Amino acid sequence: MRLYLDPGHGGTDSGATGNGLLEKNINLDIALRIGTILLNNYENVNIRMSRTGDTTVSLQQRTNDANTWGADYFLSIHCNAFNGTAYGYEDFIYSGLSDSSPTARYRDSIHTEVTRVNQLYNRGKKKDNFHVLRESNMPAMLTENGFIDHTHDSNLMKQSSWLQTVAQGHVNGLAIAFNLQRKPDDSDVFYKVIAGSFKSRENAEERVAFLNSRGIDSFVATVTISGEVWYRAQAGAFSTRQNAEVRLNEVKNAGIEDAYIISEQQSTVLVESTLMED
Structure with missing residues (x-):
C-alpha cells in the first residue's frame, strides 16, 4: 500500500488558529504519528508526505506529487475553526463521488475507527x-480533527496522549480499509526513551532532576560505546514502540528536543542516535 500523507497547511500558511495553537503544527504532529505507527507495525506499507517539517507547500504541489508517485490513497490531516462556537470531528471525500464508491467505503472504515476513540x-x-x-x-479523504478555537477540542489537542490516540484511530481505519497485515510481534525487543547522553554523570543527573521535576520519571543509566562510558538520562523502557513514542513526545514537550528512542534486544543495541559531547 502506497499512502500519501498530507499534513495540511505549513510554513507561511498557519491554517486555523486558536487557544495558543496553530493548525499546521497539530496537522503535522498527527500525520507524523500516523506514519510512525504504520511503518513500525504493518507490512508492505510505503509512505510519502507532502511535508515533514514547517514548510510551505501549495495545494497543486501536493496533488501533483501524490499523482506522480502513484499513491494508492491520499489522506489529508486538518483541524477546524469557527468563531469558537463549533466543535467536533468530521471528514470529507470529493463531492462528485457516490456513497457506494471505493473512496466512500474506505472513508467509512476510517471514520468509524477515528470516532471510536477521539473523544x-x-x-x-x-x-x-x-x-x-x-x-x-487516487481515492482521497480529508479529516478535520476538532475545532482549534473551541475550548474542549483545543484542550484535547494540547495532550500528547490524545494526538497519539487520534493517529492510532486513523491507522486502525486504514488497516481495515486496505487489509494491512501486522508485522510479527517480537517480545524480546524493548524501546528506551533517551533524554540525553553525556560524558559527565553530573550533567546526566541534572537532566534527570529536570525531567523528574516535570513529572516524567527518569534515571541515569550507563553504557560503554567504543571503550568510552556515557551517562544517559533514561525516561522509561517500553515493550511497544507506540508507548515509547508517547513518552518521547512528553519529553520533547518538556523542552528536550534532542531526545530519541533506542531499541534493544537481549542487551544488544539495535538503533543508536547521536551522542552529545558535554
Missing part, C-alpha cells in the same frame, strides 16, 4: 470540492 462530537461524513480531493488521481 470528539461526531459531525458526520461529508463531501466537498476541496482541491486535494478533486485533483488527486
Whole structure:
C-alpha cells in the first residue's frame, strides 16, 4: 500500500488558529504519528508526505506529487475553526463521488475507527470540492480533527496522549480499509526513551532532576560505546514502540528536543542516535 500523507497547511500558511495553537503544527504532529505507527507495525506499507517539517507547500504541489508517485490513497490531516462556537470531528471525500464508491467505503472504515476513540462530537461524513480531493488521481479523504478555537477540542489537542490516540484511530481505519497485515510481534525487543547522553554523570543527573521535576520519571543509566562510558538520562523502557513514542513526545514537550528512542534486544543495541559531547 502506497499512502500519501498530507499534513495540511505549513510554513507561511498557519491554517486555523486558536487557544495558543496553530493548525499546521497539530496537522503535522498527527500525520507524523500516523506514519510512525504504520511503518513500525504493518507490512508492505510505503509512505510519502507532502511535508515533514514547517514548510510551505501549495495545494497543486501536493496533488501533483501524490499523482506522480502513484499513491494508492491520499489522506489529508486538518483541524477546524469557527468563531469558537463549533466543535467536533468530521471528514470529507470529493463531492462528485457516490456513497457506494471505493473512496466512500474506505472513508467509512476510517471514520468509524477515528470516532471510536477521539473523544470528539461526531459531525458526520461529508463531501466537498476541496482541491486535494478533486485533483488527486487516487481515492482521497480529508479529516478535520476538532475545532482549534473551541475550548474542549483545543484542550484535547494540547495532550500528547490524545494526538497519539487520534493517529492510532486513523491507522486502525486504514488497516481495515486496505487489509494491512501486522508485522510479527517480537517480545524480546524493548524501546528506551533517551533524554540525553553525556560524558559527565553530573550533567546526566541534572537532566534527570529536570525531567523528574516535570513529572516524567527518569534515571541515569550507563553504557560503554567504543571503550568510552556515557551517562544517559533514561525516561522509561517500553515493550511497544507506540508507548515509547508517547513518552518521547512528553519529553520533547518538556523542552528536550534532542531526545530519541533506542531499541534493544537481549542487551544488544539495535538503533543508536547521536551522542552529545558535554
